[in-house]
Amino acid sequence: MTDTTILRQRTGEETPPAPPRAGSLLTGLLRTARPRQWVKNVLVVAAPAAAGELFSLHALARLALVFALFTACAAAVYLVNDARDADADRAHPVKRHRPVAAGQVPVPVAYAVGGALMVLAPAAAAWLCTPSVAALLTAYTGLQLAYCVCLKHVLVVDLAVVTTGFLMRAVVGGLALGIPLSRWFLITTGFGALFMVSAKRYSEAVQMAGKAGATRALLTEYTTGYLRFVWQLAAGVAVLAYCLWALEEGGVPHTSVLPWRQLSMVAFILAVLRYAVFADRGTAGEPEDVVLRDRALTLIGGVWVAMYGLAVVNW
Template structure:
């Protein structure tokens, strides 16, 4: 007897009116992923220039524009991959694959956002920030089309996207970016991206067609090596910042810079627990869902703020 595997229903269902279409477009834009764009405050926070009306207004604008660009990429990506997603056990539930959002509508919405966001940035943001936003959009669209199928380059592109989020806040406010900030941010992002890929590879081992096709070309050993290397470099970069004495006034009640190393290392080690288990496939769920990690992150944030404020 031939055993037939049940396949997802590939028939598209028409969206239920304008409200259903708009809801589908919103879900396709991945609201859950917008939390990543909070990284735009990283550079101003590190420089102690976050709490002013000008800074908050400019950063709110940059957050919205980055979110619009990311949404444009998600819409175009889902429109391009609609046929493949319908054959996927999980991605078949996405609005475009499920037929709640017609492919032309996803393309149209993505194109509109992709044109509007850089245009607004050119008009309202400094030239450097507008250029970075445009570069992010172009890079992510190239990732959707071809770069996500290239070994190592896919990791680099996703990591660079996180770094761009962290950098654009500094560019928007004219804040110089230190080498330690760039090193820690870059390798911290690579740590989380590689841990995500490693978790996906572990969870879907032996399941043909259940995940990214490129994962089949990576070994779990290689991905483990990447996230471990990245975690080590991120910790080293942070330690070098914390222990650097040149130009640092000694007026703090306690050495908050040095003490914050403990919390930072604990946060990395705690996240590595999930990475090692292969359960770090959704970084935002790990960061927001683990109480211990949330407490460690809060303690680190307080120490970091006190260090920046030189309290």
């Protein structure tokens, strides 16, 4: 212990926190980028998979690049968001452990790295991909930045913005490969995302009852009844749109062993019903956590992927 530290203790003066070490800072930046939530960016392969365009090295390489660029944009948004919400996050029982709120990543560093990624990712997309991909990434970062600054405080609009972020992930894969997007694909993806987003908000409202304003002020404006209505409505529309898509394809002659596209409706509906169990309990947090931690839901999802894949390859 140094003489300066001893003197500070004797006089009652607080010792300033030590600056984070380089290794600790890099670890904090990586944690702030939310590696678990990178699972959401797998949606970039949704449109190409639906169109059966995943069976070439060119397509796989392009989608891997788009995945990385979207991950960079999402990481930039998380960094800026955590920097802005550092004070509020310290009042949350879980979010107070985030690197920025805990002091592992200084607020100015989070802003600087986030701002750099917001500029570099769309620029790289314009150079390595297509102008449409760059435009969508720019729109995504702009929309999410507006969300961090003000839109997350606007009733209902906050749900629409987060849902749009999921939808943009699904659309960008089609733009990268020049694949036309089905209206049923867009409706299913959009309302499926709204289902998960509103279920998460509902769970937050239930868990933070009486102190919601301390971490997400807008939760005090929603009622649990309204949020329940939203996730139930969204789940119903998503299921209906998926079934209409599957049955629409049923009129097309096929040579597969079984009608996998129609059979995939069963797995899709079971997955929605299983997810709704957690939504109803008020324990539907981050979508990737719900899916990965529940073995039954993971199994159902795997069965759906297998059926969907067999339908695409017409096996």
